[in-house]
Amino acid sequence: MRIRCPHCGLRSHAEFSYGGDARRQRPAESNADAAVWSDHVFLRDNPRDVHEEYWQHTHGCRVWLQVTRNTATHAISAVSIAADKSESPCNEDEQ
Amino acid sequence: MRYSVWNLARQALRGHRHWQPAWRDADPAKHYDVIIIGGGGHGLASAYYLARNHDVGRIAVIEKGWLGGGNTGRNTTIVRSNYMLGNNTDFYEWGMKLWEGLSQELNFNVMLSQRGQFNLCHSDAQMDAARRRGNIMRAHGIDAELIDASAVASALPYLDYRDSARFPIYGALYQGRAGTARHDAVAWGYARAADQLGVDIIQNCEVTGYSFQGERVTGVHTSRGHIGAGRVGIAVAGNTGRLAGMAGLRMPIESHVLQAFVTEAVKPCLDHVVGFGASHFYISQSDKGGLVFGGDLDGYNSYAQRGNLPLVEDVIESGVALMPWLSRARLLRHWGGVMDMTLDGSPIIAPTPVDGLYINGGWCYGGFKATPASGWCFAHLLAEGQAHALTEDFNLERFANGRVLDEKGVGPVAWAH
């Protein structure tokens, strides 16, 4: 499996560290509902299909990427820089 | 037909033409009292103990492929009971006790080989952690010995004991009753014994969804039509997320791939199970002579039953760091299996929020050893509707109420357990 880093090109996945499901939305800090937090921390969609996920190019430029990869075939269909992709880089309580 | 030396001789004299199939190839009936999804070791053991220990009526095991073609047939077959948190300790020890009588119980040789397992320690801190684990085991009546480097050296003379070694050996936590078993025989033995008690084993039948009446499960949709059920148990290893998803449930589970390796057969050279403490690596020698070993997960979500090459390199580097002579063995095969990695690294045997639907899953990479105890306790849950005393901690609520069983202490990162 190789990942095309927008900065460094096509590199072995051994250079990257996995960051897990990129669709999970961290609840707002002001949300005091314990069930919402435990769902966020512990529950996963875990699809056998297309999966949006984070990878960091740890042994390269160190950028965090968002990768679209099929968990049944390992085929990667899209890679982008996570900070560009994220709709709300900070949660609603900050700034 | 009972397997015995007399029957073997009798069949031999008759030219081996009269052996019976080990189990019937059942066609699905319209309705069962209990359906278990998944014909791996856990599903088959559950069906066997359900028929043996409880009175629930008709039982079926439904398997999408062939028996034991999942993780049961893909694992490195290490059997041990060296856990220290909550129910884990006594649960795995109950499993070990069942293993010790299993070949007799099933009238099928599961080739349990209690050759002993050494978990090597390479620092004072690891020796302290091993002492703590060993003391907890002994307090629960489980055999454990903390041994020093010279005792390890007399049992495993082929390791490097010099102080200048890259990973000096300080000692080991040794469990003498640990060992290996033959994986296929476990699936086949339970299948045959369950069949003899009247369980229908239905292969090549994939579950694709559930039927409901109100909030209650009333059966499963399969590639061979609808089959009605009073209760449904899920025992599908790496596919728990999918089977729970079909009922609208989200699980504290991610599916990850774990690889295993076997070399060409060599003369007996490795008499025990050995675990490396400085990197994740474990090895034993099969009865055929192959060196069977494994290490870490690949480390990303996967349902593909194969991994990638960087992990192959990583595992083999770990192995060669511990046993340099391993570099001269030729690798024969390597393969992957899909793990249910729970967010705390411990299993789930529990009712679900859906009435009539029960889950046995989340075995991470340690579920082969659990097979007998898991079947025993899941059968209890399916029959009684509530957890067996040995598995009360293996519930789904533990993630919300803070009672997680995180043996490694790494937190909610599925691939780090």
Ligand SMILES: Cc1cc2nc3c(=O)[nH]c(=O)nc-3n(C[C@H](O)[C@H](O)[C@H](O)COP(=O)(O)OP(=O)(O)OC[C@H]3O[C@@H](n4cnc5c(N)ncnc54)[C@H](O)[C@@H]3O)c2cc1C
């Ligand atoms: C490489 C590797 C090494 C391992 N090493 C060890 C070890 O040394 N010691 C140890 O204790 N454990 C080990 N494990 C873990 C162990 O193999 C598993 O935890 C255990 O075998 C799980 O058994 P099971 O019966 O739950 O799963 P499986 O044997 O995988 O059975 C589940 C079955 O469910 C079926 N299924 C899935 N979806 C459906 C569907 N929709 N409909 C019908 N059927 C379905 C599958 O086809 C499969 O046969 C290892 C695993 C792997 C992959």
Ligand SMILES: [Zn+2]
């Ligand atoms: Zn890069």
